[in-house]
Amino acid sequence: MTILVLIAINSTWSLRSQLGRETWQTDIPMVRFITEMMEREIKGHGLKNVNLAVLASPDNNVYGRRYRDVLLVKEVRMLTRDEYQYTDNMFVVSTSSETRVRDDPAYEMHFFRKGKLVNKWGFYDSGWNLYLFNRNSR
Numbered sequence: 001m002t003i004l005v006l007i008a009i010n011s012t013w014s015l016r017s018q019l020g021r022e023t024w025q026t027d028i029p030m031v032r033f034i035t036e037m038m039e040r041e042i043k044g045h046g047l048k049n050v051n052l053a054v055l056a057s058p059d060n061n062v063y064g065r066r067y068r069d070v071l072l073v074k075e076v077r078m079l080t081r082d083e084y085q086y087t088d089n090m091f092v093v094s095t096s097s098e099t100r101v102r103d104d105p106a107y108e109m110h111f112f113r114k115g116k117l118v119n120k121w122g123f124y125d126s127g128w129n130l131y132l133f134n135r136n137s138r
Helices: 002-020 028-044 065-073 098-103 107-112
Strands: 050-054 089-094 115-122 129-137
Touching: 028 050, 028 065, 028 089, 028 115, 028 129, 050 065, 050 107, 089 098, 089 107, 098 107, 107 129
Parallel strands: 050 089
Antiparallel strands: 089 129, 115 129
């Protein structure tokens, strides 16, 4: 009987944490929107030396693997995680303000702290933003 009570309490606790968790990990419409915006900018403006980082957000994959995978399927080329020093245009996916993104201590942002903000897109009411920074100063 004690075991059943413990299982019930554990299940209730687990269910509560599952229901309260943010859904950014599986938000397919958000991934689709963000990758479409990146593809449109890269192809529409002929951007070269493009890279991507996910900074100042609950997503701990700084490299942005899921966005890169979708862009790869669309045949959009981006520089690798080892080529940030060669990057001229960088997309940043974040839940934070531009100021906080610029202040993020991540290496990926190093070359863009004083760069020009070319564009910013918001994803509805989710709090997620897509920034496009240019390496050249403001």
